[in-house]
């Protein structure tokens with residue numbers, strides 16, 4: 471058991487928020503592979519407050535809630551406060567605010583990583599949000615805006631003073647986007663300088679990476695993004711943590727995972743959309759197995775669950 475933000479979680483290895491990826495079905499898949507906690511995709515605070523139906527559909531619901539952090543983006547304290555109140559009504563256990571997204575569209579509006587350049591605004595937003603809700607509020611930040619303004623420790627100090635319960639640090643600057651390597655020295659520095667639990671993030675790809683990151687940075691937990699596109703990494707890490715032998719994830723189990731994800735997608739998105747939205751996950755899951763290229767090409771035209779199930783069965787053997 472791992473205690474985090476007042477929750478009792480199975481472990482300290484979390485699924486990162488990824489727009490277009492960490493849907494409810496994908497989160498369920500990650501939980502089935504032993505992820506300790508999962509983030510939603512980032513959700514527009516403005517959209518929620520406006521009552522936009524499509525935006526609200528991103529909110530978590532149901533029994534997964536106990537292990538889900540709902541992530542909001544925005545820049546106005548009142549909007550984030552009101553969106554946090556809406557998010558609090560859902561089954562999510564944690565309300566997370568995105569202060570790390572470097573995407574132009576988001577930063578241009580003053581949200582995401584743009585907030586790291588406005589420490590005073592960070593304080594106002596977090597006081598408004600933390601003062602309004604009872605559920606724990608967390609933030610996700612980068613190491614800084616650019617290499618001349620590495621202020622993750624300063625933002626964390628402001629967060630701690632505003633009532634935030636934990637901070638995730640992705641060890642890259644906003645300027646870096648996804649280039650270069652994550653600087654885990656920044657994660658270590660923030661961990662040393664704060665009493666808050668710190669979640670380290672960036673470039674973790676194996677159980678050995680996770681073990682090294684936890685030991686060397688001292689952070690309380692880790693968050694995995696891109697490597698979780700093959701979600702059995704959570705199982706591999708959990709097994710390594712229990713001292714169990716390394717075991718490959720066999721093709722037949724990948725096939726079962728694909729079918730499980732398809733079933734969940736159909737419940738979530740309906741048959742047609744559920745099938746079409748499987749194309750990307752099926753590409754991630756099949757990568758590295760023989761016949762993956764052919765499989766990917768063969769599914770791109772399929773539009774019915776029956777046809778897709780047959781293609782998966784043929785691939786998985």
Ligand SMILES: Cc1cc2nc3c(=O)[nH]c(=O)nc-3n(C[C@H](O)[C@H](O)[C@H](O)COP(=O)(O)O)c2cc1C
Nearest residue numbers: 486487488489511512610640672673674694695696
């Ligand atoms: C496709 C994609 C979408 C992402 N969407 C979000 C998001 O909605 N909110 C967020 O805070 N970070 C987002 N991220 C960043 C990840 O949460 C994570 O910080 C980053 O990928 C570094 O971790 P990794 O090296 O394990 O992938 C996204 C990353 C990717 C690749």
